[in-house]
Amino acid sequence: xxxxxxxxxxxxxxxxxxxxxxxxxxxxxxxxxxxxxxxxxxxxxxxxxxxxxxxxxxxxxxxxxxxxxxxxxxxxxxxxxxxxxxxxxxxxxxxxxxxxxxxxxxxxxxxxxxxxxxxxxxxxxxxxxxxxxxxxxxxxxxxxxxxxxxxxxxxxxxxxxxxxxxxxxxxxxxxxxxxxxxxxxxxxxxxxxxxxxxxxxxxxxxxxxxxxxxxxxxxxxxxxxxxxxxxxxxxxxxxxxxxxxxxxxxxxxxxxxxxxxxxxxxxxxxxxxxxxxxxxxxxxxxxxxxxxxxxxxxxxxxxxx
Amino acid sequence: xxxxxxxxxxxxxxxxxxxxxxxxxxxxxxxxxxxxxxxxxxxxxxxxxxxxxxxxxxxxxxxxxxxxxxxxxxxxxxxxxxxxxxxxxxxxxxxxxxxxxxxxxxxxxxxxxxxxxxxxxxxxxxxxxxxxxxxxxxxxxxxxxxxxxxxxxxxxxxxxxxxxxxxxxxxxxxxxxxxxxxxxxxxxxxxxxxxxxxxxxxxxxxxxxxxxxxxxxxxxxxxxxxxxxxxxxxxxxxxxxxxxxxxxxxxxxxxxxxxxxxxxxxxxxxxxxxxxxxxxxxxxxxxxxxxxxxxxxxxxxxxxxxxxxxxxxxxxxxxxxxxxxx
Ligand SMILES: Nc1ncnc2c1ncn2[C@@H]1O[C@H](COP(=O)(O)OP(=O)(O)OP(=O)(O)O)[C@@H](O)[C@H]1O
Ligand SMILES: [Mg+2]
Numbered sequence: 001x002x003x004x005x006x007x008x009x010x011x012x013x014x015x016x017x018x019x020x021x022x023x024x025x026x027x028x029x030x031x032x033x034x035x036x037x038x039x040x041x042x043x044x045x046x047x048x049x050x051x052x053x054x055x056x057x058x059x060x061x062x063x064x065x066x067x068x069x070x071x072x073x074x075x076x077x078x079x080x081x082x083x084x085x086x087x088x089x090x091x092x093x094x095x096x097x098x099x100x101x102x103x104x105x106x107x108x109x110x111x112x113x114x115x116x117x118x119x120x121x122x123x124x125x126x127x128x129x130x131x132x133x134x135x136x137x138x139x140x141x142x143x144x145x146x147x148x149x150x151x152x153x154x155x156x157x158x159x160x161x162x163x164x165x166x167x168x169x170x171x172x173x174x175x176x177x178x179x180x181x182x183x184x185x186x187x188x189x190x191x192x193x194x195x196x197x198x199x200x201x202x203x204x205x206x207x208x209x210x211x212x213x214x215x216x217x218x219x220x221x222x223x224x225x226x227x228x229x230x231x232x233x234x235x236x237x238x239x240x241x242x243x244x245x246x247x248x249x250x251x252x253x254x255x256x257x258x259x260x261x262x263x264x265x266x267x268x269x270x271x272x273x274x275x276x277x278x279x280x281x282x283x284x285x286x287x288x289x290x291x292x293x294x295x296x297x298x299x300x301x302x303x304x305x
Numbered sequence: 306x307x308x309x310x311x312x313x314x315x316x317x318x319x320x321x322x323x324x325x326x327x328x329x330x331x332x333x334x335x336x337x338x339x340x341x342x343x344x345x346x347x348x349x350x351x352x353x354x355x356x357x358x359x360x361x362x363x364x365x366x367x368x369x370x371x372x373x374x375x376x377x378x379x380x381x382x383x384x385x386x387x388x389x390x391x392x393x394x395x396x397x398x399x400x401x402x403x404x405x406x407x408x409x410x411x412x413x414x415x416x417x418x419x420x421x422x423x424x425x426x427x428x429x430x431x432x433x434x435x436x437x438x439x440x441x442x443x444x445x446x447x448x449x450x451x452x453x454x455x456x457x458x459x460x461x462x463x464x465x466x467x468x469x470x471x472x473x474x475x476x477x478x479x480x481x482x483x484x485x486x487x488x489x490x491x492x493x494x495x496x497x498x499x500x501x502x503x504x505x506x507x508x509x510x511x512x513x514x515x516x517x518x519x520x521x522x523x524x525x526x527x528x529x530x531x532x533x534x535x536x537x538x539x540x541x542x543x544x545x546x547x548x549x550x551x552x553x554x555x556x557x558x559x560x561x562x563x564x565x566x567x568x569x570x571x572x573x574x575x576x577x578x579x580x581x582x583x584x585x586x587x588x589x590x591x592x593x594x595x596x597x598x599x600x601x602x603x604x605x606x607x608x609x610x611x612x613x614x615x616x617x618x619x620x621x622x623x624x625x626x627x628x629x630x631x
Contacts, residue, residue, distance in 0.1 A: 074497065098503035110498035112491050122484070123491050124502050130484035131504070133512050137479050146484065189503060
C-alpha cells in the first residue's frame with residue numbers, strides 16, 4: 001500500500017490491524033489461547049464496530065472459531081480481557097454472555113434434532129417464566145408469553161422459509177436448513193450482537209441471496225453482526241468491515257475492497273486467482289494440471305519397464 | 306404344579322406395593338435419563354437413602370410420620386446435590402460412574418456393624434410400620450376380588466403407593482410439557498446449543514437430578530412400608546431392574562415406567578414360580594431351586610439386551626425422540 005494515511009468513517013485515526021473504532025461494541029486486548037504447543041489465538045488488540053456488519057476471514061486453522069469460542073465463553077483463554085458494550089466479559093460463563101445479548105451460532109450446526117423446529121425456536125426466546133421449575137407447573141403463568149414467542153417464532157420461520165417444517169423434528173432438516181434454523185433461533189432473543197460462524201456453508205445460492213438480505217436487515221434493525229465466512233463474494237457484498245486473521249493474529253483490517261487488494265491478505269489467504277471465476281481459469285486448473293502430471297508419470301513408468 | 310396359584314400370584318404382583326415402588330423409582334430414572342439425559346446408575350442408592358432416612362427417625366427419635374417423610378425427601382435432595390456438584394459440569398459418563406459407586410457406598414455404610422445401633426447393621430430395621438397403619442382410613446374388612454383380595458392394611462399401602470405413582474406421573478407430565486421441560490430435553494441432546502441460548506445448564510441438570518432422586522427416595526419409602534428394611538436389597542441388581550423396567554416401557558413417556566414396572570414385576574414372579582414348580586414336579590432335574598433364582602437374572606439380562614437392540618424406544622416410546630445415542 002502507499003504511504004498516504006488511510007481513514008474510514010468507522011475508524012478513529014488510521015486504518016490498520018487493531019485500529020480504534022468510533023463506536024466499538026467489543027474491545028479485546030491481549031487474548032491468547034494455546035493448545036499444547038500451538039498458539040491458536042494471539043490477538044493483541046481488536047475492536048468490533050457497533051451497528052455494522054463485520055466479516056472475520058482467514059485461512060483454515062487461523063483461529064477464527066477459537067476466537068469466537070473465547071468471546072462467547074465457550075472456551076477459556078490463557079490470557080486476555082475483553083468487553084462487550086463496556087462491560088468486561090472475560091471468563092463469564094457462556095449462558096450469561098448470551099443473556100447479555102451476544103448470541104452466536106456454531107460452525108458445526110447444533111440444531112436439536114429431537115425437538116421440533118418450532119420447539120427449537122421457542123428455546124431461543126428469553127423471559128419465559130415457564131422455564132422456572134415451579135412456575136412451569138402452572139400453565140396460566142406462562143401461557144401468554146408462550147403465545148407471544150410462538151407468534152414471533154412463526155414470523156422468523158417464515159422469513160427463513162422454514163414455516164412449512166415447523167412441526168417436523170429438526171433431525172429431518174437438511175444441512176442447509178439446519179444452518180437457517182440455528183440462525184433464526186439465535187434471533188429469537190433479540191440479540192445486540194449476532195455472531196455467525198460460517199452461516200452460508202451449505203446453503204444454496206438462491207437462498208444465499210435472501211439470507212444476505214436477512215443479515216442486512218439485522219443491521220437495519222439496529223443489531224451488530226460479526227460473521228466468519230470463506231465465501232468472498234458474500235464478504236464483499238454485505239460487510240462494512242473486514243478483519244483478517246492468520247495464525248491466530250489479526251493481520252489486516254479495513255473496508256472490503258481495500259482489504260482484498262492488500263498483498264499480505266492475498267498471499268496469506270485469497271491466492272493469486274481469487275478474482276477470476278473458476279470457469280475462466282483454463283490455464284491454471286489444478287485438477288487438469290494434476291491429471292496431466294499423473295499421466296506423465298504413468299507414461300515414464302511404462303517406458304522404463 | 307398348581308397353575309392357578311402361579312397365575313394368581315403373578316396377577317397379585319401387578320398392584321403390589323413393591324411394583325408401585327419400582328414404578329416410582331422408574332419414573333425417577335425417566336426424569337434423569339429419558340428427559341434430561343443424565344445417566345444415574347445409582348437409583349438403588351436413592352431408594353436406600355429414602356428408606357433409611359424414613360425409618361431411622363421413627364425408630365431412633367420417635368418422629369411422627371410426616372417428619373419421617375420430610376426427612377426422606379431432604380436426605381435425597383442432599384444426596385443428589387452431593388453427587389451433582391462435582392459431576393454435572395463434566396461429561397455424562399462421570400455422573401454414571403459416581404452414582405454407581407455412591408449407591409454401593411450407601412449400602413456398605415448402612416450395613417457396617419459400627420452403625421448397628423442406628424441402622425441395624427446387616428440385619429436391617431423393622432417394627433416401624435405401626436404409625437402408617439394407625440392412619441389407615443379404611444375400616445377393618447376384606448376388600449377386592451380374586452388375586453386382588455386385600456385386608457384393610459394391604460389395601461391402604463396399595464392405595465397410598467399407587468396414589469404417589471399417579472401424582473408423580475402428573476407432576477412429570479406437567480413439567481415436561483412446559484418450557485422447563487423443553488430446556489431439559491434440549492440439554493439431553495446438546496448442552497452447548499442450549500447454553501448458547503442463555504440457559505444455565507448446570508442449574509437445570511441439578512434440578513432434574515434432584516427431582517428424579519426424590520422420586521427414587523419416595524420409592525424407597527413405599528418399598529419398605531409394608532415390611533422391614535434389608536440392606537442387601539439395595540444392590541446394583543435393584544438399579545438394573547429399574548432400568549430394565551424403564552427401557553421396557555419406554556423412557557421419556559408418561560406410562561412407560563408404570564407399565565414397564567408392572568410387566569417386569571409380573572414376569573419376575575411368574576418365571577420364578579414356573580421354574581420352581583417345574584423343579585418340584587421333577588420335570589426339570591438338572592438345576593436346584595436356588596439356581597433357578599439365578600437363571601431368572603440371566604433371562605432378564607438377555608431381555609434387556611434384546612430390548613436395547615430391537616426396540617430401544619420401549620413399548621410406548623417414540624423412536625424419533627429417543628434412541629440410545631445420548
Ligand atoms: N480443542 C482443540 N484442541 C486442540 N487444538 C485445537 C482445538 N481447537 C482448535 N484447535 C487448533 O487451533 C487452530 C485454530 O482452529 P480454529 O477452529 O479456530 O480455526 P478456524 O479459523 O475456525 O478454521 P476454519 O476456517 O477451518 O473453521 C487450529 O490449528 C486447530 O487445530
Ligand atoms: Mg472455524
